[in-house]
Amino acid sequence: MNSLTIGKLKLDGNLVLAPMSGVTNLPSRLLCRKYGASLVYSEMTSSEAVVRQSLKSIERGFTCKDERPMGIQLMGSIPNNLAASAIFLQEKYRPELIDINFGCPAQGVIKNGCGSELLKKPGLIGEIITMLSDSLDIPLTAKIRISDSFDETLKIAEIIEKSGADAITVHGRTQKQGYSGKSNLDFIKGIKSELTIPVMANGDIFDEITSQNVLEYTRCDGLMIGRAAIGNPFIFKKISYFLRTGEILPSRNTEEILADFFxxxxxCRNYGMLTFNDLKRNAQWFTKGMENVKQVRMEINKTHDIDSIMTIMNELI
Ligand SMILES: Cc1cc2nc3c(=O)[nH]c(=O)nc-3n(C[C@H](O)[C@H](O)[C@H](O)COP(=O)(O)O)c2cc1C
Structure with a gap:
């Protein structure tokens, strides 16, 4: 398995946990690191909110020794505010890197000209990356979606490289696609062949075989994994083991999945992050791959407090 180097940051492998709002909080990132993710990203946090000193937004960057290396992802469109919030978070939490979101397709984000909406303004992307790479003393990465045309996508990727980013992640879907359709590996492969900074491929990497196929086809330097890791941090161990040995580890049994859930x-308790809503979502996610749990998942759906979730999950053992 190859190791990724992003600017001055040397990783021990090339599997990366994608930033995911409402998912990649510190506890979930720690589990992914435990199972072999070489780098993990925070949920996106708004630069405007960080500049306003919103505690909730700032604390998305909270980290601890066991999770490093980690990156904080910022979402915004005003270069000065992105730079100010990046510098603030760099000083406060000392993340190993900062990532800028040029890929989010959510209405609430694009209506403010942020996320994937910025792909329509390559000049502004260049301004943002230049200002941040000049301001930070840690590596800077950017995460993009593809545009309708390959040339347009390549132009954006080249601007990001020339403006000083240390690596780029390409999710092979357009803004319009959202999460439907297929991730376009040809675009990702084409971008990888033209850039000199490391390129991470993202989109539809779900298991050992898709990982190997994407790596071999695109020749990318790393793989970023999102949805397949939700409620399934063990995916990193399965994939890294396969890429190293060519062998497929057996899937987790119910006891092992529950051990991860507990x-x-x-x-969550250690870091004061235990909330009912988050636990309920995670109980659904962790039970997703189990057998004969339709009834259990319906019961989880009906719960209104943490104790009821704990009772249901304990009864599964
Ligand atoms: C629930 C959810 C939340 C997401 N939040 C973010 C985010 O905060 N920042 C970001 O750049 N991408 C976000 N994404 C996109 C993922 O990082 C990733 O690009 C996408 O899911 C495709 O990868 P996958 O096929 O491995 O899931 C999110 C995706 C999901 C499913």
């Missing part, structure tokens, strides 16, 4: 709760 570890998640322990970590």
């Amino acid at each position: 570890d998640y709760i322990k970590l």
Whole structure:
């Protein structure tokens, strides 16, 4: 397995956890690191909110020794505010890197000209990356979606490289596609062949075989994994083991999945992050791959407090 180097940051592998709002909080990132993600990203946080000193937004960057290396992802469109919030978070949490979101397709984000809406303004992307790479003393990465045309996508990727980013992640879907349709590996492969900074491929990497196919086809330097890691941090161990040995590890049984779930709760408690809504979502996610749990998942859906979730999950053992 190859190792990624992003600017001055040397990773021990090339599998990366994608930033995911409402998912990649510190406890979930810690579990992914435990199972072999070489780098993890925070949920996106708004530069405007950080500049306003919103505690909730600032604390998305909260980290601890065990999770490093980690990156904080920022979403915004005003270069000065992105730079100010990046510098603030760099000083406060000392993340290993900062990432800028040029890919989010959510209405609430694009209506403010942020996320994937910025792909329509390559000049502004260049301004943002230049200002941030000049302001930070840690590596800077950017995460983009593709545009309708390859040339347009390549132009944006080249601007990002020339403006000083240390690596780029390409999610092979357009803004319009959202999460439907297929991730376009040809665009990702084409971008990788033209850039000199490391390129991470993203989109539809779900298991050992898709990982190997994407790496071999695109020749990318790393793989960023999103949805497949939700409620399934063990995916990183399965994929890294396969890429190293060519062998497929057996899937987790119910006891092992529950052990991860209870570890998640322990970590949430340790870091004061245990909330009913988050636990309910995670109980659904962790039970997704189990057999004969249709009834259990319906019961989880009806819960109104943490104790009821704990009772249901304990009964699964
Ligand atoms: C629930 C959810 C939240 C997401 N939040 C973010 C985010 O905060 N920042 C970001 O750049 N991408 C976000 N994404 C996109 C993922 O990082 C990733 O690009 C996308 O899911 C495709 O990868 P996958 O096929 O491995 O899931 C999110 C995706 C999901 C499903």
